[in-house]
Amino acid sequence: MTRHIPKAEIHCHIEGAAPTDLVRSQAQKYGVDMDHLIDGDRFVWADFTSFLEAYDAAAALFRTEEDYALLAQSYLTSIAEEGAIYSEVFISPDHARLAGLSPEAYVNGLGEGIARARESHGIEGRLIVTCVRHFDSEAAIDVARFAAARPHPFITGFGMGGDERIGSHADFARAFDIARDAGLGITTHAGEVAGPDSVRDALEHVRPTRLGHGVRSIEDPALVDQLAQEGIVLEVCPGSNVSLSLYSGFDEHPLPALMEAGVRVTLNSDDPPYFATSLGTEYAIAQDAFGLSDEELLKTTRTALEAAFVDEETRSQLLAKL
Ligand code: HPA
Numbered sequence: 007m008t009r010h011i012p013k014a015e016i017h018c019h020i021e022g023a024a025p026t027d028l029v030r031s032q033a034q035k036y037g038v039d040m041d042h043l044i045d046g047d048r049f050v051w052a053d054f055t056s057f058l059e060a061y062d063a064a065a066a067l068f069r070t071e072e073d074y075a076l077l078a079q080s081y082l083t084s085i086a087e088e089g090a091i092y093s094e095v096f097i098s099p100d101h102a103r104l105a106g107l108s109p110e111a112y113v114n115g116l117g118e119g120i121a122r123a124r125e126s127h128g129i130e131g132r133l134i135v136t137c138v139r140h141f142d143s144e145a146a147i148d149v150a151r152f153a154a155a156r157p158h159p160f161i162t163g164f165g166m167g168g169d170e171r172i173g174s175h176a177d178f179a180r181a182f183d184i185a186r187d188a189g190l191g192i193t194t195h196a197g198e199v200a201g202p203d204s205v206r207d208a209l210e211h212v213r214p215t216r217l218g219h220g221v222r223s224i225e226d227p228a229l230v231d232q233l234a235q236e237g238i239v240l241e242v243c244p245g246s247n248v249s250l251s252l253y254s255g256f257d258e259h260p261l262p263a264l265m266e267a268g269v270r271v272t273l274n275s276d277d278p279p280y281f282a283t284s285l286g287t288e289y290a291i292a293q294d295a296f297g298l299s300d301e302e303l304l305k306t307t308r309t310a311l312e313a314a315f316v317d318e319e320t321r322s323q324l325l326a327k328l
């Protein structure tokens with residue numbers, strides 16, 4: 007039981023946080039057949055490619071400002087009930103645009119949902135605008151410009167998700183420069199479905215302070231040393247990694263070895279209903295499968311808050327809750 011441990015999450019995709027019953031009701035509302043992609047409380051997918059396809063299809067069912075307000079509110083309140091005090095969600099204006107929603111309405115809805123959850127449950131939330139690696143890199147520049155204009159005070163970071171097996175971070179360097187120059191925090195997915203070379207590529211071209219996943223850095227000891235030396239924080243999502251078969255089980259997962267090597271790690275749910283997980287479940291996995299003590303769990307929360315893309319006053323207030 008980890009309910010009593012204060013938690014913080016810095017890697018969760020808001021479109022990927024919509025549970026099956028919500029996606030089913032959105033599908034009904036918009037008259038879309040999702041039966042082939044939902045089976046009971048499970049999304050149907052078999053590998054990383056079909057996972058991304060199911061994710062994109064579900065995202066297309068959130069079409070209004072209020073759809074997103076409800077999604078953000080329900081996600082943040084659900085993790086607050088598991089003990090979360092802070093949440094950064096990855097958002098994707100490209101997915102909103104494909105669903106016919108303007109980026110402005112999208113972030114207004116999400117911001118409204120965060121404000122409602124703060125009001126009812128005291129949880130603090132921020133938005134990380136992401137571009138999508140398997141969409142084109144010109145679109146990424148538009149997304150970065152949108153984020154750089156700071157259209158909402160909760161937008162504090164910029165990142166990239168999508169299919170890591172495609173292209174290089176070099177193709178997105180300009181988008182990341184635009185975001186960094188605007189003072190946004192930088193993170194990106196690397197070292198998940200691709201190995202150490204992909205992590206080095208990310209570090210070289212976009213200079214993130216955090217990495218989404220990064221776990222496959224373990225395959226190169228020199229890279230692990232570099233991450234430890236530079237204090238790069240890994241947004242680790244063990245349930246996601248095992249679900250996507252990066253590792254055959256938690257006993258194969260490198261989180262303990264990364265901690266042992268002095269790499270700063272955090273615990274995250276990524277796309278919780280797709281991977282039958284939640285933030286609380288990730289802390290429970292860390293306790294039960296990796297043997298982390300309450301103190302070590304608390305340390306991962308502290309690391310997340312230290313690495314959070316948030317103003318210093320809010321950071322201090324959050325750290326004081328530990
Ligand atoms: N990896 C990469 N891109 C993503 C993911 C993920 O786990 N979830 C949503 N977009």
Ligand code: ZN
Binds near residue numbers: 017167276
């Ligand atoms: Zn992710």
